[in-house]
Amino acid sequence: DTEVTQTPKHLVMGMTNKKSLKCEQHMGHRAMYWYKQKAKKPPELMFVYSYEKLSINESVPSRFSPECPNSSLLNLHLHALQPEDSALYLCASSLGGQETQYFGPGTRLLVL
Amino acid sequence: SQKIEQNSEALNIQEGKTATLTCNYTNYSPAYLQWYRQDPGRGPVFLLLIRENEKEKRKERLKVTFDTTLKQSLFHITASQPADSATYLCALGGAPSSGSARQLTFGSGTQLTVLP
Numbered sequence: 001d002t003e004v005t006q007t008p009k010h011l012v013m014g015m016t017n018k019k020s021l022k023c024e025q026h027m028g029h030r031a032m033y034w035y036k037q038k039a040k041k042p043p044e045l046m047f048v049y050s051y052e053k054l055s056i057n058e059s060v061p062s063r064f065s066p067e068c069p070n071s072s073l074l075n076l077h078l079h080a081l082q083p084e085d086s087a088l089y090l091c092a093s094s095l096g097g098q099e100t101q102y103f104g105p106g107t108r109l110l111v112l
Numbered sequence: 113s114q115k116i117e118q119n120s121e122a123l124n125i126q127e128g129k130t131a132t133l134t135c136n137y138t139n140y141s142p143a144y145l146q147w148y149r150q151d152p153g154r155g156p157v158f159l160l161l162i163r164e165n166e167k168e169k170r171k172e173r174l175k176v177t178f179d180t181t182l183k184q185s186l187f188h189i190t191a192s193q194p195a196d197s198a199t200y201l202c203a204l205g206g207a208p209s210s211g212s213a214r215q216l217t218f219g220s221g222t223q224l225t226v227l228p
Contacts (some may be wrong), residue, residue, distance in 0.1 A: 004155075018189050032191065034167075040121075040220075040221075041220065042201060042218035042219060042220050042221055043156065043201075043218050045215060045216070056215065062210075081227055088153070090156075092155070099144055099146065099161060099205050099216075100158045100161060101144070101155050101156075101158065101216060102158065103155030103157070104155050105153075106153070106154065106155050107152065107154050
């Protein structure tokens with residue numbers, strides 16, 4: 001299995017909702033990442049987990065809450081989002097000590 | 113502050129020609145540079161990696177050069193095809209920030225269109 005999967009593909013939520021994005025990989029990778037990408041912009045790093053521990057938090061607002069239940073799974077919990085949070089949310093993983101990141105297809109999020 | 117610039121937002125070329133995309137950076141000393149391809153609404157797909165001590169890398173119709181003096185990478189697609197149409201992103205990486213995790217910083221991308 002050489003892919004990163006993300007669910008759901010699309011998500012529409014109101015500003016008072018709570019939702020979660022899910023990411024899964026079965027490549028034995030020990031680093032997992034969340035990125036946010038706005039239209040015609042590059043991916044921006046949000047969080048990095050290394051060996052299931054949060055190692056980087058790029059000053060992301062607390063309405064985004066990451067969770068890494070095990071080495072194959074990565075969640076992003078969303079609460080009280082703003083319309084400007086609408087974007088493509090990408091998950092990626094990399095093998096320990098390797099630089100190449102493997103990206104999932106993303107979740108297209110719309111906050112109303 | 114660190115800055116990564118890709119030469120143009122959009123590049124149109126005729127099928128069969130060589131496409132050349134540019135990535136310039138400032139205030140950065142990357143250990144390596146990568147190129148990714150991204151199709152609309154999809155995640156980036158890794159293409160090539162070149163390290164700071166390497167001048168050139170090739171893979172099939174793709175070639176990357178890396179000049180750390182000029183702080184520039186060139187990405188070439190030879191014998192281009194309409195299927196090569198996509199956005200191409202360069203990404204710079206440094207030493208591991210923690211454990212095995214490596215942090216990438218992406219350029220804004222160049223949208224390549226290969227015309228039949």
